[in-house]
Amino acid sequence: MMKIDISQQETLPLPLYDTFRAYMERHRLTWVAVARLSGVRVIIVWRMWSDLPVTAANARQVCIAVEFLTGYAYLGTLPTYELLRERIRGKHERHI
Secondary structure (H helix, E strand, C coil): CCCCCCCCCCCCCCCCCCCHHHHHHHCCCCHHHHHHHHCCCHHHHHHHHCCCCECHHHHHHHHHHHHHHHCCCCCCCCCEHHHHHHHHHHHHCCCC
């Protein structure tokens, strides 16, 4: 059997821009633990996990909590009501 030295082989980077669900699963976080630390209701964490909109303030609180729990910031995007309103407003504006 031939052994191969892979110590100098290039590796693929870990995904930095996961979905929030993938981030929580990778770090084995529970909705309850994140909700308790962030001070939001469990349903808010579930909505984020389900890729549903939450307020920008709730998203910030949860992101701070998960970074505290894992040591790694969540760098992905999160749908917020404010962001959705801006997108809807932009679609309805006429460009003349």
